[in-house]
Structure formats: structure tokens, C-alpha cells
Amino acid sequence: MITIDWQAFWLTARLALITSLILILIGLPLAWWLARTRFRGAVFVEALVALPLVLPPTVLGFYVLMFLGPYSPLGSAYEALAGTLLPFSFPGLVIASVLFSLPFAVQPFLSGFRSVDTRLLDASVSLGAGRLPTFFRVGVPLAWPGLLAGFVLSFAHTLGEFGVVLMVGGNIAGKTRTISISIYDSVQAMDYATAGWTSALLLVISASVLILTYTLQRRYTKTWLRT
């Protein structure tokens, strides 16, 4: 009997979308700064951002659990304010997801901004446009393909993340049980039919998201080249 956990699908989609939206807010300024700064220490920041790429998810999950837990300054402050705990809750998962998906957003953002001809940016500033308008009118429109890629990659990566979510979320149905964890549960219960179908569905969704993005990106880039 196949019993796909639709609740988990819904929860995962919500988690991935919120994470990607937050990453736009945090990642865009960060990537812009990294692309434009002459500060030598910026490489350390860049390395720090990329760290989740190389750190084992369980290590990251363990740190995040300790960092957000009720015995940490952040965790106890949150508990005092919100009255609930940060780990094993949806907001906790969002914070963890933002952390582990950070490089998947910032790296493409960064390469998008780096591909922008600096002379255009300098021209914009020297013509009196100011920093913020230069960012929105010149930087962002020219770096679009990279920004879209960052949004979609962080979305797709959050859809499939497992280790951190298991560690920080605690696999609680309806609250923190995402698709990948529900697949793990089915496999553990030797319910291979459900595990197989859920995995196939996740595969189709992830592939569709990527195909759609690359199609858009291609069409967009071509329009840009023609003009």
C-alpha cells in the first residue's frame, strides 16, 4: 500500500520558498558587497559563506542545534520572547535552511554580479546615480541570470536537504517532517513502495524546477544578446 505523506510535501514546499525569499534579502546585498569590495578580508567572508558546501550536514546540524537550543544565548532569548523553542519547530528549520543553503544562493549571485562590466557600474556612479540606484538599475538587471539561478538552486537544495533537517527538526509529523525525512522513514519501515514513489515525485518536481529555470534563463539571455 502506498501512503504518500502529502503533509510533508506541503511543508517542504513552504520551507523551500520561505528560505529562498529570505536568501534573496540576505544574499543579494552580501554578494553585491563581495563582488564590489576592495577589502582584503572579504575572502574570509566568502569562505565562511561557502563552508556549508564542504561541511558534513550532520556537523552543521549539530552546531545549529547547539546554537539554537534552549541553553544557547540565541535560543534562550527566542524562548523568552516567543514562548516556544527554536529547534524542532518550523521557524528553527527556516533558520537552519537559510544557513545551509546560503552558498547555493550567494555563489550564483556573486558570479552574476561579477559578470557585470564594472565600467557600466562606474559610469552609473560617476553620472551621479548613487549606490542604491546603481545596484537596482544597473547591477540587478544585468546580473539577472545569476540571481535567478541562485534563487532556484537554494530552493531546490532546500527541497532535498536531509542531515541538517533531521538533526535540527527532530522528524515531527506536520511540523518538521520534510519529504526527504519522510522518504527515510519509509525506507526504515521497509515500505519501499511508498519510498520509491515519494522519491520519484520529488525527483520530478526538482527536475521540473531546474528545467523551467534554465529555459527562462536561456530565453532571457538570448533576448539580451540580440539587442
Added chain:
Amino acid sequence: MNVSFSFPFACFRRSSVFIPALWSRPRLFQTLGPLLATLALSFLTLGCGKGTKDSASPVAANAVTVAAAADLQFALPEILALFHQEHPEFQVRVTYGSSGNMRAQIAQRAPFDLFLSADIEFPKRLIESGHGVADSLFPYAVGRLVLYVLNDSPLDPERTMEQTLLDPRARRIAIANPRHAPYGQAAVAALQTDDLYEQIADRLVLGENIAQTAQFVQSGAADIGIIALALALAPRMSEAGRFWEIPLERFPEMVQGGVIVRHAKNPEGAEALRAFLLSAEGQRVLQDFGFLMPEALP
């Protein structure tokens, strides 16, 4: 005031003047933008609505959340079905996993009401650290170990354990990770009698918990495994393979204990489930599923 410091959206609109090709051509983005925004908003609002509904409903108020060791995967659903007949007021939700991991999460105040560990040390330590109710520790079962092979395996678990495991055709031997999984520690103890461990140490593969270890063998990735009898008796496992019980004298008694979590939201539910597990009915099911009764039932 300088126009350049106006609200970002204004900048967006004005950008079309400067770079018309980029901003006005791809109509896709203009149509997709609002669509995405609406989607995002509906996601967020619907999500919030759903959350409040959940916590307000009477069913959720009487939910009992259980963290259970992976070897209870098959016995516990049966017990819960019986428990539900007796106590229809409780909605039990179970998370299965490795006992060590769940102990760490409960020590960070994970929202569980009852913890059913695969050993007695983890619940004891939770009481010591103040995360378990002091007098609620209860042994509920004793675990048994088996050597398990698939039906078409050339290995014969009916022979002695030494002969079976030293057979060169046992290229990969699956056990649970002894660092945190109680079944792994018991497996290593069983192997250390007669110094078998040293001879086969390089052929061991470690599962994260006992269910994953069983799966290593069942999928054919490992040639033989030391797993819980409770898992070997599961329909899918017993149909696919043969097994031989490892004598209980070969490893320290695997008493499995439970504890009621100190910050439990539903201590009454946890208490009721604890009582049912220890009742004659609960113990009968546990025995049917490959556990022994602990000597001292509280």
C-alpha cells in the same frame, strides 16, 4: 531630496528608461513576478492558518508524541492499535530513529512526551541531566540478537557463529554503529567472546541504527548482518531470509528502558502508554515480536 535615494521600487520602474532592452522586453518576468508574489503570500498565510488550526483542535491537544528506538518499528504499531481501542482519547504519534540521536535531541528539549530507548543508559542519563521525570524509568523489554542472511546466501547461520563469520564469502558483515547504537554495542560484545572481533573487524560495515543495518543485508549490500530479532521477524525480512539467534550469554543483557520526558506536554498520555506497554497485553505483543520480558517489571 536626492531622487536617487527613493524607495527601491521606484528605482525598478525608472530602470526601464535607462535600459529598456533589459527591463521591458522579457514579458515573462513581468507576468511571472506578480504570480510568484501571490504564490509566496498564499503559501505564507495559508501556512500560518494551518498551524493555528492544528494547535487549537482537540485532537492535537491530546496528542502523545513518542520517540522510539528503531527496533520497535514493527511491534509498536501493533501495540498502539490495541492501546487506541482502550484509550481512544489519545492520538499517538511516533518518531523512530537512533536512540543516541533522540537522547541528544531530548536533552535540547525536543517536544517528545515519552522516550522508548533501545537501552537503559540513555533514559538514565536523561534523568540525571534533569530532562526525564525522576521516578519514571521503566525497563519494558529485552532485545535479542540474530545472525541474518538472505535466502539465496551461501552462508549458513545454523553453523557456529565462528564458522559462519570467518567464511571468506562473508565479505561484508553489517552491525549497527557501536558508538551510539545499543545493538551495535551488543554485537561487538558478542563478537569479542572468542576474539572473533579482531579477525573480522576489517569486514564490518556500520549502520546508523539497527533498522538501517537490517536493510544493508536485506538489500544485498552486506552478506550477513547481526540485527535485532524484532526486525528479522518482520514480514519483509523473514520472507526474504534466514536467521539464527545468538545465545544470550554471549553479550550483556540488552534491557530496553523508557522514560517520561520532564517537559512533556502530555504527561497523562505518556503515563497511560507506559502503563499499557507494561501490561500483560503489551508485554505479550512485545514477546510475539521478538523481545523478552525484563526480569523486574516495575
